[in-house]
Amino acid sequence: xxxxxxxxxxxxxxxxxxxxxxxxxxxxxxxxxxxxxxxxxxxxxxxxxxxxxxxxxxxxxxxxxxxxxxxxxxxxxxxxxxxxxxxxxxxxxxxxxxxxxxxxxxxxxxxxxxxxxxxxxxxxxxxxxxxxxxxxxxxxxxxxxxxxxxxxxxxxxxxxxxxxxxxxxxxxxxxxxxxxxxxxxxxxxxxxxxxxxxxxxxxxxxxxxxxxxxxxxxxxxxxxxxxxxxxxxxxxxxxxxxxxxxxxxxxxxxxxxxxxxxxxxxxxxxxxxxxxxxxxxxxxxxxxxxxxxxxxxxxxxxxxxxxxxxxxxxxxxxxxxxxxxxxxxxxxxxxxxxxxxxxxxxxxxxxxxxxxxxxxxxxxxxxxxxxxxxxxxxxxxxxxxxxxxxxxxxxxxxxxxxxxxxxxxxxxxxxxxxxxxxxxxxxxxxxxxxxxxxxxxxxxxxxxxxxxxxxxxxxxxxxxxxxxxxxxxxxxxxxxxxxxxxxxxxxxxxxxxxxxxxxxxxxxxxxxxxxxxxxxxxxxxxxxxxxxxxxxxxxxxxxxxxxxx
Amino acid sequence: xxxxxxxxxxxxxxxxxxxxxxxxxxxxxxxxxxxxxxxxxxxxxxxxxxxxxxxxxxxxxxxxxxxxxxxxxxxxxxxxxxxxxxxxxxxxxxxxxxxxxxxxxxxxxxxxxxxxxxxxxxxxxxxxxxxxxxxxxxxxxxxxxxxxxxxxxxxxxxxxx
Numbered sequence: 001x002x003x004x005x006x007x008x009x010x011x012x013x014x015x016x017x018x019x020x021x022x023x024x025x026x027x028x029x030x031x032x033x034x035x036x037x038x039x040x041x042x043x044x045x046x047x048x049x050x051x052x053x054x055x056x057x058x059x060x061x062x063x064x065x066x067x068x069x070x071x072x073x074x075x076x077x078x079x080x081x082x083x084x085x086x087x088x089x090x091x092x093x094x095x096x097x098x099x100x101x102x103x104x105x106x107x108x109x110x111x112x113x114x115x116x117x118x119x120x121x122x123x124x125x126x127x128x129x130x131x132x133x134x135x136x137x138x139x140x141x142x143x144x145x146x147x148x149x150x151x152x153x154x155x156x157x158x159x160x161x162x163x164x165x166x167x168x169x170x171x172x173x174x175x176x177x178x179x180x181x182x183x184x185x186x187x188x189x190x191x192x193x194x195x196x197x198x199x200x201x202x203x204x205x206x207x208x209x210x211x212x213x214x215x216x217x218x219x220x221x222x223x224x225x226x227x228x229x230x231x232x233x234x235x236x237x238x239x240x241x242x243x244x245x246x247x248x249x250x251x252x253x254x255x256x257x258x259x260x261x262x263x264x265x266x267x268x269x270x271x272x273x274x275x276x277x278x279x280x281x282x283x284x285x286x287x288x289x290x291x292x293x294x295x296x297x298x299x300x301x302x303x304x305x306x307x308x309x310x311x312x313x314x315x316x317x318x319x320x321x322x323x324x325x326x327x328x329x330x331x332x333x334x335x336x337x338x339x340x341x342x343x344x345x346x347x348x349x350x351x352x353x354x355x356x357x358x359x360x361x362x363x364x365x366x367x368x369x370x371x372x373x374x375x376x377x378x379x380x381x382x383x384x385x386x387x388x389x390x391x392x393x394x395x396x397x398x399x400x401x402x403x404x405x406x407x408x409x410x411x412x413x414x415x416x417x418x419x420x421x422x423x424x425x426x427x428x429x430x431x432x433x434x435x436x437x438x439x440x441x442x443x444x445x446x447x448x449x450x451x452x453x454x455x456x457x458x459x460x461x462x463x464x465x466x467x468x469x470x471x472x473x474x475x476x477x478x479x480x481x482x483x484x485x486x487x488x489x490x491x492x493x494x495x496x497x498x499x500x501x502x503x504x505x506x507x508x509x510x511x512x513x514x515x516x517x518x519x520x521x522x523x524x525x526x527x528x529x530x531x532x533x534x535x536x537x538x539x540x541x542x543x544x545x546x547x548x549x
Numbered sequence: 550x551x552x553x554x555x556x557x558x559x560x561x562x563x564x565x566x567x568x569x570x571x572x573x574x575x576x577x578x579x580x581x582x583x584x585x586x587x588x589x590x591x592x593x594x595x596x597x598x599x600x601x602x603x604x605x606x607x608x609x610x611x612x613x614x615x616x617x618x619x620x621x622x623x624x625x626x627x628x629x630x631x632x633x634x635x636x637x638x639x640x641x642x643x644x645x646x647x648x649x650x651x652x653x654x655x656x657x658x659x660x661x662x663x664x665x666x667x668x669x670x671x672x673x674x675x676x677x678x679x680x681x682x683x684x685x686x687x688x689x690x691x692x693x694x695x696x697x698x699x700x701x702x703x704x705x706x707x708x709x710x
Contacts, residue, residue, distance in 0.1 A: 042629065109587065109589070109590065115590045115591055115592065116591075116592060117582075117583075117628075117629065118579075118582035118583060118584055118585065118586035118587070118590070118592065119582075119583050119584060119629070120583070120584040221700075221701075230707070231703045231707075234703070234706070234707070265700075267703070268700075268701070268702065268703040268704065269699055269700050269701075269702050269703075270698075270699040270702035271699070273702060273703060457693035457696055457697060458693075460689055460692060460693055461627050461629075461689065464627040464689070465627055465628065465629075468591060468592060468595075468624075469591045472591040472594075472595060495696070495699070495700065496696075498695075498696070498699065499692040499693075499695070499696050502688075502692055502695070503623070503627075503685075503688060503689065503692060504623070
C-alpha cells in the first residue's frame with residue numbers, strides 16, 4: 001500500500017465536502033478564471049525587436065510579460081483563429097488531440113511541472129485545455145450553438161497571457177503521453193500553442209536569439225567558423241597535453257566518409273567540451289574517416305520551439321552540408337531535441353537523402369538499418385556496436401573515481417526509444433553504475449526541467465521547481481549508493497543539470513557519456529594517465545613519483 | 550548560529566505525538582502551494598521526510614537541526630509563494646501543538662513557563678529559517694552566474710590565454 005494513498009475515511013470526507021459534478025455542485029470559479037501573475041523568476045525575457053525582425057517573425061517591439069498591455073497587433077484575435085484553423089487542417093494530429101481527450105486525468109500527476117509546482121494548470125490535461133477551450137468556442141458546430149458548454153471560452157488577452165505562461169511550463173518532454181490511453185501527445189499541443197503565440201509576437205529571447213544565430217552562422221552562440229575551428233583544435237591540444245596523443249580533426253573536408261554533427265554546446269560550454277574530447281579520442285582510436293562542418297556546426301534546433309517552418313530551415317543545413325562535402329553518411333553526437341527532429345521529422349522535412357548511403361560502420365561492418373532512411377546514426381548506437389564487437393580497448397577502472405547514475409534524456413528515451421545502448425556503454429566504461437528508481441528512468445524518465453528552450457537564467461526558479469522530480473530521484477541514489485556523477489546524453493542536460501544538482505544535490509557533478517568513454521579509452525602510444533579529461537585525479541592511477549614527494 | 554535550545558517538555562510532547570503532529574504540519578505546509586500540493590507527489594514526500602527530520606532534531610545538536618531545517622527551506626525557497634508564507638512554517642507548528650496538548654493523555658501538563666520557552670525557541674527557529682531561506686535565494690543567484698560562465702567557457706579560456 002503506498003504510504004500516501006488516501007484512507008477510505010478521507011475519500012468519504014472529500015466526496016461529502018468537495019463540490020462535484022456528480023452531486024450537481026459547481027465551483028464558484030472556473031479554474032481558467034484564475035488570472036496568471038507574472039513575477040521575477042517565472043517569465044523569460046521576450047525576444048529583442050531586431051531579432052524578431054531579422055527572422056521575419058511577427059510584431060517586433062519592446063515589451064515584457066509584466067506589462068499590462070502586451071502590445072498585441074491589430075486583429076490579433078483573427079490571426080490566432082486563422083492560425084488555428086490553418087493548423088487544424090494541416091496537422092491531423094493537432095485536431096485529433098484536441099478532439100479525443102476525455103479528461104480522464106491519467107496524465108495529471110505525470111508532469112514534472114505539476115509535480116514540482118502543484119499548480120493545477122500544469123496538469124497536461126489542463127494545459128491542453130487552455131487551447132481546447134478556445135477551440136471548442138470557435139470551431140466545432142455544437143459549441144457554436146451551445147456557447148459555454150464543456151468549458152468553451154472566448155479568446156481574450158488574458159487567455160494569451162495564460163498560454164504564454166503555461167506553454168513555457170511544458171518542456172515538450174512527452175512523459176504525459178506515455179500514460180495517455182489515447183496516446184495524446186501534449187508536446188504537440190504545446191508546439192502548436194507556441195506557434196500560434198509567435199504569430200502575434202509573444203515570444204522568448206532565449207529561443208529566438210539562438211534561432212537567429214543559427215540562421216546566420218549555423219550555431220546557437222553565433223560562433224564564426226574560425227572560432228569554431230580554434231575551439232575544437234584547442235580541445236585537441238588539451239588531449240595531447242593529457243594523453244600525449246596528437247589528434248588533428250579536419251573541417252569541411254570533401255570526400256570524408258562521415259560528417260560528424262554535434263550540439264555546439266560540446267564545442268564551447270562546460271562540461272560539454274569534455275564530451276567533445278571523448279568523441280575526438282574515440283574517432284582517433286578507431287581511425288574514423290570523418291570531418292566536422294563549420295556550417296552545419298549545430299546539432300540542436302531551437303527552431304523546433306518556434307514553428308515547423310523554422311525547424312525545417314535550421315535542420316536543412318545537415319543534409320546540405322552532407323551533400324556538399326560528398327560524405328556517405330552522418331554521425332550525430334549526444335543531443336536531445338536534435339534527435340527528436342532527426343528521428344521524427346528530418347526525413348519528411350528535408351529528405352529523402354538519396355545522395356547518401358545507408359550507414360555502415362567502417363570498423364565492424366554493421367549496417368544501421370534503422371537509419372536506412374535518415375542516413376544519420378546516433379553516436380551511442382555507433383559506440384555500443386564498437387564495444388559489442390570488441391573494437392575498443394577500454395579500462396573501466398579509469399572511471400573508478402566516479403560513482404555514476406544515468407539520466408535518460410526525454411527526446412532520446414521517449415522520442416527515439418533508445419534505452420539500452422547508453423547503459424551498455426556505461427557498464428563497459430565504468431564499474432559503478434546505479435539506476436535511479438524504475439518510475440523515473442527509461443520511458444518514464446523525468447525531464448531536466450529546462451528543455452524546449454527555457455534553459456535561461458532568469459527562469460531559474462521555474463526550472464528548479466520543474467526539475468525537482470529528477471533531482472529527487474538522483475537524491476535517492478546519492479543517499480543509497482553514494483552516487484556523485486550524473487551521466488547524460490543531451491547537451492541541454494549538460495548545460496542545465498549542473499545548476500539543478502548544485503541546488504538540490506550538492507556534490508553531484510554532470511558528465512556526458514562520451515566523456516567517460518574518453519576517460520576509459522586506452523590509446524595507442526599514450527602517456528601514463530593519472531587524470532581524467534577534466535584533469536581530476538583518477539582513483540588508483542596516482543603518479544607514484546608525486547606520492548613519494 | 551542562534552541558540553536553538555528547545556524546551557524539554559515541548560520536545561517530549563512532540564515526540565509522544567509525533568505522528569499526529571507531523572500529519573497536521575505536513576498538511577498545512579502542503580496548503581501553502583497553489584491548489585494545495587497533492588500528498589503523493591515527490592515534493593510532498595520530500596516535505597514529509599524533511600518536516601519529520603526537523604521534529605526528530607528538536608533537542609539534538611544545532612547542526613542536526615540546522616541541516617534538517619535546510620532540507621525543508623530548500624524546497625520552500627523556490628516556490629511560487631511569498632517568503633512570509635514560507636516562514637509561517639513554525640507558526641503553524643506552534644498552533645498545532647497548542648491544539649494537541651490539552652487533548653493528549655500527557656499527564657504532566659505543560660506549564661506557562663515551558664510554553665514561553667517553547668515560544669522563544671520557535672521564534673529563534675523562524676529567524677534561523679529566514680537565514681537559510683536567504684542563503685538559498687542567494688545560492689540561486691549564484692547558480693545563474695555560474696551557468697552563464699559555463700556557457701562561455703571556451704571564450705573565457707581563450708581570453709585568458
